[in-house]
Amino acid sequence: xxxxxxxxxxxxxxxxxxxxxxxxxxxxxxxxxxSDCINRLFRAFHTIKGSGAxxxxxxxxxxxxxxxxxxxxxxxxxxxxxxxxxxxxxxxKDHIKNILAEDADKKTGETLTSELALILxxxxxxPSPSQEAKETPAQKESGPKSYQIYFKPSPDIAAxxxxxxxxxxxxxxxxxxxxxxxxxxxPKLDELQAESCHLAWNIxxxxxxxxxxxxxxxxxxxxxxxxxxxxxxxxxxxxANQNNDSxxxxxxxxxxxxxxxxxxxxxxxRVPSEKLDRLVNLVGELVMNQSRLSQISTSIDSTELDTxxxxxxxxxxxxxxxxxxxxxMPIGSTFGRFRRLVFDLSSELGKEVELITExxxxxxxxxxxxxxxxxxxxxxxxxxxxxxxxxxxxxxxGKSPRxxxxxxxxxxxxxxxxxxEDDGQGMDPNKILExxxxxxxxxxxxxxxxxxxxxxxxxxxxxxxxxxxxVSGRGVGMDVVKRQLESLRxxxxxxxKQGAGTTVSLTLPLTLAIIDGQLVEIGGDRYIMPMxxxxxxxxxxADERTTQNGRNLITVRGDLVPYIRLxxxxxxxxxxxxxEKVVIVKHNGERIGxxxxxxxxxxxxxxxxxxxxxxxxxVVSGSTIMGDGKxxxxxxxxxxxxxxxxxxxxxxxV
Amino acid sequence: MxxxxxxxxxxxxxxxxxxxxxxxxxxxxTAKNAKEINESLNGNDFDLVITDIYMPEQDGLExxxxxxxxxxxxxxxxxxxxxxxSDVLDVAKKLGARKCLRKPxxxxxxxxxxxxxxxxxxxxxxxx
Numbered sequence: 001x002x003x004x005x006x007x008x009x010x011x012x013x014x015x016x017x018x019x020x021x022x023x024x025x026x027x028x029x030x031x032x033x034x035s036d037c038i039n040r041l042f043r044a045f046h047t048i049k050g051s052g053a054x055x056x057x058x059x060x061x062x063x064x065x066x067x068x069x070x071x072x073x074x075x076x077x078x079x080x081x082x083x084x085x086x087x088x089x090x091x092x093k094d095h096i097k098n099i100l101a102e103d104a105d106k107k108t109g110e111t112l113t114s115e116l117a118l119i120l121x122x123x124x125x126x127p128s129p130s131q132e133a134k135e136t137p138a139q140k141e142s143g144p145k146s147y148q149i150y151f152k153p154s155p156d157i158a159a160x161x162x163x164x165x166x167x168x169x170x171x172x173x174x175x176x177x178x179x180x181x182x183x184x185x186x187p188k189l190d191e192l193q194a195e196s197c198h199l200a201w202n203i204x205x206x207x208x209x210x211x212x213x214x215x216x217x218x219x220x221x222x223x224x225x226x227x228x229x230x231x232x233x234x235x236x237x238x239x240a241n242q243n244n245d246s247x248x249x250x251x252x253x254x255x256x257x258x259x260x261x262x263x264x265x266x267x268x269x270r271v272p273s274e275k276l277d278r279l280v281n282l283v284g285e286l287v288m289n290q291s292r293l294s295q296i297s298t299s300i301d302s303t304e305l306d307t308x309x310x311x312x313x314x315x316x317x318x319x320x321x322x323x324x325x326x327x328x329m330p331i332g333s334t335f336g337r338f339r340r341l342v343f344d345l346s347s348e349l350g351k352e353v354e355l356i357t358e359x360x361x362x363x364x365x366x367x368x369x370x371x372x373x374x375x376x377x378x379x380x381x382x383x384x385x386x387x388x389x390x391x392x393x394x395x396x397x398g399k400s401p402r403x404x405x406x407x408x409x410x411x412x413x414x415x416x417x418x419x420x421e422d423d424g425q426g427m428d429p430n431k432i433l434e435x436x437x438x439x440x441x442x443x444x445x446x447x448x449x450x451x452x453x454x455x456x457x458x459x460x461x462x463x464x465x466x467x468x469x470x471v472s473g474r475g476v477g478m479d480v481v482k483r484q485l486e487s488l489r490x491x492x493x494x495x496x497k498q499g500a501g502t503t504v505s506l507t508l509p510l511t512l513a514i515i516d517g518q519l520v521e522i523g524g525d526r527y528i529m530p531m532x533x534x535x536x537x538x539x540x541x542a543d544e545r546t547t548q549n550g551r552n553l554i555t556v557r558g559d560l561v562p563y564i565r566l567x568x569x570x571x572x573x574x575x576x577x578x579x580e581k582v583v584i585v586k587h588n589g590e591r592i593g594x595x596x597x598x599x600x601x602x603x604x605x606x607x608x609x610x611x612x613x614x615x616x617x618x619v620v621s622g623s624t625i626m627g628d629g630k631x632x633x634x635x636x637x638x639x640x641x642x643x644x645x646x647x648x649x650x651x652x653x654v
Numbered sequence: 655m656x657x658x659x660x661x662x663x664x665x666x667x668x669x670x671x672x673x674x675x676x677x678x679x680x681x682x683x684t685a686k687n688a689k690e691i692n693e694s695l696n697g698n699d700f701d702l703v704i705t706d707i708y709m710p711e712q713d714g715l716e717x718x719x720x721x722x723x724x725x726x727x728x729x730x731x732x733x734x735x736x737x738x739x740s741d742v743l744d745v746a747k748k749l750g751a752r753k754c755l756r757k758p759x760x761x762x763x764x765x766x767x768x769x770x771x772x773x774x775x776x777x778x779x780x781x782x
Binding site: 006009012014039040046047049050054055160161220223270 | 667673720734
């Protein structure tokens with residue numbers, strides 16, 4: 001069945017592990033003593049090395065070995081984490097990625113290797129040549145240390161062939177030992193299971209040996225048991241550890257809790273996304289054929305046929321929902337990728353930034369997620385580069401020196417709203433307006449609301465100017481961001497308060513595979529317009545069309561709304577009905593009408609792409625096959641407006 | 655057909671070994687975490703278990719130990735890449751692993767150890 005080659009599986013796996021490494025390294029940047037995390041990091045490098053070697057990626061294996069060795073020392077407490085080491089690990093991760101992509105620079109590898117060796121070298125020679133100090137460099141002075149050990153074996157330890165008493169004996173071999181039994185969890189006699197172990201022990205051990213020697217005693221039981229080892233004569237660390245203890249003293253078993261976290265994704269099945277795309281296409285075709293079948297069945301009017309056709313209809317719609325559901329992925333993984341960006345950028349810019357993410361579980365179509373990356377990178381860069389001030393400036397303004405960047409996602413109806421918020425300096429509407437007037441984007445006497453002014457930064461003419469960044473703080477390539485979002489059938493809003501920060505909200509459809517549309521008819525052909533943009537439908541008579549002196553304007557409740565007559569655009573030559581319909585859509589906060597012959601009603605449909613021959617056509621975003629087998633084109637509102645603007649050189653409304 | 659259980663947390667290694675071992679005429683099963691190991695071992699009889707050592711949740715040494723206690727007749731092949739200060743394969747051997755393979759190893763090496771421990775697989779074209 002599996003057509004995927006093991007080597008491909010390795011490359012996929014390596015990709016996963018590399019992202020585990022990145023996340024792990026960034027987690028450690030927050031808490032350098034997080035041992036779960038250190039283990040996770042170590043294991044990821046270990047697997048890359050081991051598997052890499054098996055698949056003949058010798059360079060990967062050789063390079064990874066260096067990182068693994070360093071992490072092994074960290075794991076055993078001989079080296080502690082430093083920001084430099086974290087940067088080194090991240091750089092190593094990038095290097096491994098490059099080797100796998102056959103895009104590696106040999107020099108980078110050599111530099112990294114020697115830097116890693118340096119870390120190993122310094123720790124092995126620095127602390128003290130004495131053997132003991134090497135064993136436990138965490139402690140400054142040699143001689144016996146005392147440890148507080150808590151050991152609670154799993155109830156079924158005996159069933160695993162292990163005897164707690166022998167472990168205690170081994171501890172006694174290490175040094176002077178005071179062992180106190182803990183009977184707290186001993187059940188009443190009638191509930192007591194003679195085969196189970198209900199006991200726990202508190203042990204005070206004084207030993208010349210390091211903590212590793214103690215851990216070795218418990219090596220075979222550590223996953224099953226609750227074991228806490230605290231060195232008691234270094235007040236600081238023991239206090240910290242005890243805090244930890246009280247926090248997790250509850251039923252949870254610390255040793256067991258962490259692997260489960262990393263174990264979760266393993267129960268998933270990995271499928272290349274092309275297979276999924278193919279599945280979605282097939283289901284799309286199935287849906288169309290099913291509706292043709294329903295249509296035929298209605299015309300034949302046979303009760304015998306009705307029942308299975310209805311059943312198929314139900315099954316197909318369920319199938320469609322579940323297949324589309326498979327494509328939905330939580331946005332958390334996308335957010336996660338930006339932690340690295342924020343980490344790198346803020347150290348590069350000398351800023352302190354805390355990234356807060358909310359709503360990671362919010363699900364979006366994979367295609368949307370994939371294409372959301374670039375715009376988000378842009379927005380985050382803007383926030384860090386121009387929004388959040390340097391720690392000094394912030395402090396001078398009475399703000400916390402550490403800026404906050406908040407990324408959140410939430411559902412709003414059939415759409416998802418992604419917000420990027422910073423608490424930086426915000427945007428100055430006056431400066432933006434000044435710049436816009438200077439650039440000729442708006443006339444000097446323009447009277448614009450604050451929101452309209454902020455929207456100016458999406459104007460292509462505005463953002464090309466490099467120096468805008470120094471003035472307004474924003475504006476680099478925002479038109480690109482906007483275009484990308486529109487291609488996802490999404491929209492972007494911006495709000496900002498000077499001195500307090502900027503919020504950019506992205507509104508996105510849940511999925512690109514299905515469109516909630518309104519079916520319209522022009523000259524006997526049917527078209528679909530995306531429902532999300534439509535605000536209302538009004539009528540227009542031939543008289544009304546001619547009274548505006550040839551200008552395409554219609555009065556809707558006192559306001560003049562420009563319109564595009566689609567039958568003219570698409571060059572239909574047959575006679576138009578005496579009363580046409582105008583579908584009013586809201587685009588960039590402006591109302592624009594599209595004149596069609598008839599409005600047929602709402603229609604939810606699976607989008608079929610037109611294929612690459614038609615990719616230059618911007619006014620149509622896809623097609624769908626109707627129940628009767630005819631094709632209906634899906635109109636792209638943004639494309640239509642842009643096309644019209646080009647055609648008549650109309651100034652873009654915003 | 656002789657049944658082999660392969661345990662590793664690396665899905666690519668599992669894919670590779672399963673491929674190799676199945677093509678040599680053995681029935682190859684895989685397990686990648688504690689849950690799968692227990693499910694596989696509880697429900698089935700295997701003629702051989704191949705296990706990686708350094709694994710999350712349930713360490714390979716633990717698996718070996720459990721197997722030695724519960725199913726002492728099943729021969730075990732341990733595999734690991736060398737890491738840092740302690741040689742886990744030595745420990746594996748002491749715990750009763752019949753063969754120890756250091757990663758990276760060749761396809762011949764794994765097939766050789768199968769041959770030595772449980773004998774040849776069924777003649778070909780039952781590869782999948």
